[in-house]
Amino acid sequence: MREKLEKFRQMGINPYPNRYKITHRIGEIVDRFKEEYDQQKLESFGEVSLAGRMMSLRLHGKISFAHIKDQTGKIQIFVQRDVVGADFYRNVFKKLDVGDIIGVKGHLFRTKTGELTVNCKEVTLLSKVLRPLPEKWHGLRDIETRYRQRYLDLIVNEDSRRVFEIRSEVIRLIREYLVSKGFVEVETPMMQPIPGGAAARPFVTHHNALDIDLYLRIAPELYLKRLVVGGFDRVFELGKCFRNEGISSMHNPEFTMVEFYMAYADYRDLMELTEDMISSIVKKIHGITKITYQGQELDFTPPWRKVSFYEALVEIGGVPESVIHDEKRARELAKDLEIDVDTIQSHGKVLGEIFEKTVEDKLIQPTFVYDYPKDISPLAKSKEDDPDLVERFELMVAGREIANAYTELNDPLDQKERFLQQLRERAAGDEEAHRMDEDYIVALEYGLPPTAGEGIGIDRLVMLVADAPSIRDVILFPTLRPERDE
C-alpha cells in the first residue's frame, strides 16, 4: 500500500489532496431516490459528486463495482474503463484499495438488480489507506482492539456506530427536555480545590502558577447549588466527572453525568420529572417504552414502582424487620452476608451495605427507592417526621443505580453538622467521606431556596437504551492501561 502511494506520487497524483467539492452527502441521495426506479428521472437529476470510504471493491475486467460510505450512508459506484479512460482505469482505479477515501462524480442509475448506483465519470483519490481494514465479513471482533482503536470499530462495525448515535441522541434529548422545562445549562469547575458532592476518591493535579493542588470533580453538585443561591433556580450541567476508583463493566474513571437543580420542588416532584423524561427518551428512540436489555424486558411506562428503602430491605431483600432499628442486629446480619463491618461507622451505612447485597440486583424494572438513612446522605434534607431518614431517592433499573436525587439540605447549620460528622468518618479512615467546604456553608447562609436536585448517570442510561452490556461499549475511548512499547 505504501508502494502504491509512491507510484501515485510519481504519476503526479496527490494521494492527499486538500479539498474536494461534494454536492450531497450519501444519505441524502439514498433517501431522496430510494423509491425512484425510473432511469430517466435518475438521469435527469444530473451529476452528483459524492465522497466516502471505499468499503468493497469488485473488479470485473473492464468494469468495476464498489461501495463508498460516509457518515450518512452507503452507495454503490460503477466504473467503466471506457468512461474513465483506459490509462486511468488500469493504472489508478484498479490500484485503489478497500479503505481508500475517494470522491466520485457521475449520474445516478439503477443496475440490473435494481440497486441505486453512481455511474462514475470521474473518480478522485482523496486519502490513501496504508493499512488494510479489518475483514469485511467478520468485522473487528477483538474487544481490546475495538476499544484501543475505536476508529476501526466504527468503520467496520455498524452496531458500534449505532450505539454512539444513540448516545448522542440521548444527550440531546436530555438537554432539550430540561431546557423545555426552563432549566439553564451552566458550566462549573472541573478542577476544584475541594472535591465535593459525592462519596468518592478524587484525582489530584497541581496548578503551578498558584502552587495549589486541584482535584478533578467527583460531582458538580456544590457549585450548582451555589448557583441556585445566586438565583439560577433551575440549572443543569451535563459533563464529565472523575472518580479515582476501580474499573468495571459499570464504572469508568471518567464518566458523564447530568445534574439538575430545581428550586421550589422536592424529591417527589423529581420522581415525576424523571419518569416523564426517561420514558419519553426511551419512547423517542425506540418508539415504545418497553425495551429489551440483555434479553430481559424493561418496561419504562409510567408510573414506576416506588418502594421505601426500609420496605425494600424487608420485602425485596428478605431482611428481618428487627435489623432496621437495631444496629447490633444489623451488624450481625452484615457479617453473615460477608460484609466487612468493622470499618463501617454507622447503622445507616451498615443498612446501605445490606441493601446493596440483598436488594440491588433484584430491582430489574424501573424502581424508585426512597427515604434513605441520613448518615449515608450528608447533603440531603431530613424528613420532617423522621430524623433518621432523608428525602432522597435512587432510580434502580436492571439492578443498577441510574439516578440519585434528593430534597437539598438548605439549613446551613445542619449542613455544617453533617460535614463535621463526615470529617470524623474521614479521620476514622473513610477516604470517601465528604470534606468540609466552608465556602459552601457560607453560600447556604445566604439562603438556598427549598430545592430538589438529581444526578443521572448518562453512560448507564445509554447502556440500557442501546442494550450494551458494558460501560466501555458506550464510551468512545474507555480508560485502558496503555500498551507498553516493545
Add this chain to the structure above:
RNA sequence: GGGCCGGUAGCUCAGCUGGUAGAGCAACGGCCUUUUAAGCCGUUGGUCGCAGGUUCGACCCCUGCCCGGCUCACCA
C-alpha cells in the same frame, strides 16, 4: 488485589497431553462489461504476547511478567 478464561498472518479463526504452523478474507501477479461475502488461476505473508526453564525437540508442559475479558473484592 484473588479466581477463571484468552493473546497464533493485517482481520476472523484452526492447530490432536510435544515432532519444526494452516484455512478463509485481505495483499501481490494475471483473466473477466451488471457485481454485491463476485468468480477463476497463481504468489506472498508468522520473533505463535514477552522472558526464562524442562526436553534430542516446545504454539503445546513449567515459572515469572505484560495486555485484555468475565467474576469476586473494592466501588456510585
